[in-house]
Amino acid sequence: MQPSRQRLPYIFTSMASTVRTKARPTIREFDLIRALHRRHGRRAPSVIQGIGDDAAVITSRAGQWTVLTTDLLTEGVHFDLRTATMSDIGFRAAAANLSDVAAMGGTPQYLLVALAIPRTGTRQHVLQLYRGMMAACRPHRVRLIGGDTSASGDGWFISVTLVGMVPHRKALFRSGARIGDLLYVTGTIGDALAGLRLLNEPPPRARRHPRTGALSARHRQFLIDRHLHPTARVAEGQWLSALHLATSAIDISDGLSGDLRHICEESHVGVDLDLGALPLSPACVAYATSRHLDPVDLALTGGEDYELLFTASARQRPRLERTALERGFSLTRIGKIHPFRFGIQAVSSHGRRHRLPNTSYEHFT
Amino acid sequence: MQPSRQRLPYIFTSMASTVRTKARPTIREFDLIRALHRRHGRRAPSVIQGIGDDAAVITSRAGQWTVLTTDLLTEGVHFDLRTATMSDIGFRAAAANLSDVAAMGGTPQYLLVALAIPRTGTRQHVLQLYRGMMAACRPHRVRLIGGDTSASGDGWFISVTLVGMVPHRKALFRSGARIGDLLYVTGTIGDALAGLRLLNEPPPRARRHPRTGALSARHRQFLIDRHLHPTARVAEGQWLSALHLATSAIDISDGLSGDLRHICEESHVGVDLDLGALPLSPACVAYATSRHLDPVDLALTGGEDYELLFTASARQRPRLERTALERGFSLTRIGKIHPFRFGIQAVSSHGRRHRLPNTSYEHFT
Numbered sequence: 067m068q069p070s071r072q073r074l075p076y077i078f079t080s081m082a083s084t085v086r087t088k089a090r091p092t093i094r095e096f097d098l099i100r101a102l103h104r105r106h107g108r109r110a111p112s113v114i115q116g117i118g119d120d121a122a123v124i125t126s127r128a129g130q131w132t133v134l135t136t137d138l139l140t141e142g143v144h145f146d147l148r149t150a151t152m153s154d155i156g157f158r159a160a161a162a163n164l165s166d167v168a169a170m171g172g173t174p175q176y177l178l179v180a181l182a183i184p185r186t187g188t189r190q191h192v193l194q195l196y197r198g199m200m201a202a203c204r205p206h207r208v209r210l211i212g213g214d215t216s217a218s219g220d221g222w223f224i225s226v227t228l229v230g231m232v233p234h235r236k237a238l239f240r241s242g243a244r245i246g247d248l249l250y251v252t253g254t255i256g257d258a259l260a261g262l263r264l265l266n267e268p269p270p271r272a273r274r275h276p277r278t279g280a281l282s283a284r285h286r287q288f289l290i291d292r293h294l295h296p297t298a299r300v301a302e303g304q305w306l307s308a309l310h311l312a313t314s315a316i317d318i319s320d321g322l323s324g325d326l327r328h329i330c331e332e333s334h335v336g337v338d339l340d341l342g343a344l345p346l347s348p349a350c351v352a353y354a355t356s357r358h359l360d361p362v363d364l365a366l367t368g369g370e371d372y373e374l375l376f377t378a379s380a381r382q383r384p385r386l387e388r389t390a391l392e393r394g395f396s397l398t399r400i401g402k403i404h405p406f407r408f409g410i411q412a413v414s415s416h417g418r419r420h421r422l423p424n425t426s427y428e429h430f431t
Numbered sequence: 432m433q434p435s436r437q438r439l440p441y442i443f444t445s446m447a448s449t450v451r452t453k454a455r456p457t458i459r460e461f462d463l464i465r466a467l468h469r470r471h472g473r474r475a476p477s478v479i480q481g482i483g484d485d486a487a488v489i490t491s492r493a494g495q496w497t498v499l500t501t502d503l504l505t506e507g508v509h510f511d512l513r514t515a516t517m518s519d520i521g522f523r524a525a526a527a528n529l530s531d532v533a534a535m536g537g538t539p540q541y542l543l544v545a546l547a548i549p550r551t552g553t554r555q556h557v558l559q560l561y562r563g564m565m566a567a568c569r570p571h572r573v574r575l576i577g578g579d580t581s582a583s584g585d586g587w588f589i590s591v592t593l594v595g596m597v598p599h600r601k602a603l604f605r606s607g608a609r610i611g612d613l614l615y616v617t618g619t620i621g622d623a624l625a626g627l628r629l630l631n632e633p634p635p636r637a638r639r640h641p642r643t644g645a646l647s648a649r650h651r652q653f654l655i656d657r658h659l660h661p662t663a664r665v666a667e668g669q670w671l672s673a674l675h676l677a678t679s680a681i682d683i684s685d686g687l688s689g690d691l692r693h694i695c696e697e698s699h700v701g702v703d704l705d706l707g708a709l710p711l712s713p714a715c716v717a718y719a720t721s722r723h724l725d726p727v728d729l730a731l732t733g734g735e736d737y738e739l740l741f742t743a744s745a746r747q748r749p750r751l752e753r754t755a756l757e758r759g760f761s762l763t764r765i766g767k768i769h770p771f772r773f774g775i776q777a778v779s780s781h782g783r784r785h786r787l788p789n790t791s792y793e794h795f796t
Contacts, residue, residue: 121500135486220585
């Protein structure tokens, strides 16, 4: 009798097809896969075969397009284990991909995770990483359907592939902006960069100076949380797509300045950006003030806010703003689309006009 | 006038959504993406959006399931730049994923590649890597639809995600083997391990001893090529699936011994393996003889042959063997499925029976 094998035939080889290489000896692969499968390998009618075969097999509904995105996060470039937990890192890795699907107007559905584990990595690290990823995925009912693990010579490498669906002809591309369209952004921007900078500051001597740098603990926590646990605007993307409200969309992952440039290049248009209108959180403004920075710079260059930047026909404006209000979506009009030759111009709240610099946030490097 | 931008708006931001991080300064990301897109970003009617947006968008045909697999290859674990070129590594990375889709009976269609580039990596390295990947994909008309690049602190990390299709209810799983089924394998096995070992041997002093180790140059080259440029058995998998010939299937990536165990565990069956019947290439036998090894050991434990191992109902045997012959597929019957309690037994060509050890090839570690 081999009760464990008899009871767990499915789990025994789960992910084994794609988990080719053995992780470091401190991690027993069999245990790890069993634990991951037990925790995250939920079944769904559309998953014909999840973890546990050569490949995953899923059904797609008629009338749907499949949306696919992949991201690779590397230790020391995209994250720093001194300032983030494995769970935080997992959350952000998943959120980045969820956000890409959101920016297409899609519904995220399935996750595949390829992981290289350094010698210092433990089973607990891996479980925490998945816990973070699945925490970001849970509100969207995304299923873990496959992956791969490997040893790494140095540092963690996390490659996440997300699969989603979008109804036929309803995907939002970067290329659809038209002259005269209005430019919008969801939520507030600049927060994640402020949070990252706070994490990389020397720790405040909290007792002696309870409001170090004149930033309240609440604001500090808000900004750090915006960096560590960003929200992918999935519902907002679906709303824009379903009601045909947006002509183009992108998620802000490289900074407003860089991502706006992507829309302009892809749509072959220019833009007039109203810097005075940029949505800034009170925490971001407080941080900028305390550090003698212009919060607009944070908003322009800060990556990884994962808000949606999109364009909409001026005719749609009443419907767009009304339905956003009804659904409780935070939305700000920040500019207008012009011909390509106009370039990317910005007008400050003092009325000063200038060309936007071609800079974007380049992670930690 | 910005002619390059005007002419290349699509290319300008191609892959940029997912190419979040910048590669090392020696590599200009813009140039690299433009080059990759020009070389490999072919359009296809089913690709609504390939490289160049937040995510890729593809259509799926009615009546098809989607097959997804991902693999992560890390330098020093899965490959060694002293014995393989970037092109070889790319070829193998793609072949491993093509083989996973083949083992499901599927048709590979789309490729996403996430890449971490070490400080020593050059643009030329990356282009060679893609050249190798696309060389493996070309016979199957697989399209590159997305990816991500990042800096790596140490060594190359290559994560490949392959998307394929299989008609409804025709996917081949590991779990379908039934008592009385016959066990088959395509091609020859053990070659890739012999090739890997040859690569890791000190270079032969060819002039003085033209047949070093009594292995001809032709055999040596055959084995090394089987390691560096494995063939995914896509046509064979499709044939098994389309004609409903196989009850279960897996590709041999961890070694016959390990992969056979996967089928037995998933199908909850035992197997009687005929070691005398294992298909060995003349080159593999010559290598084993020259090194005083038993080629059967190479065949049992050698991973990455990427042949298909499958079971078929005994009733299907005439049809299976006839249609294989018609199509020119190399096929060998190597055993029979028994009840679970039988375990995994093997009988040698001398008639000696023993339980198969639970070993599989664990790459370079």
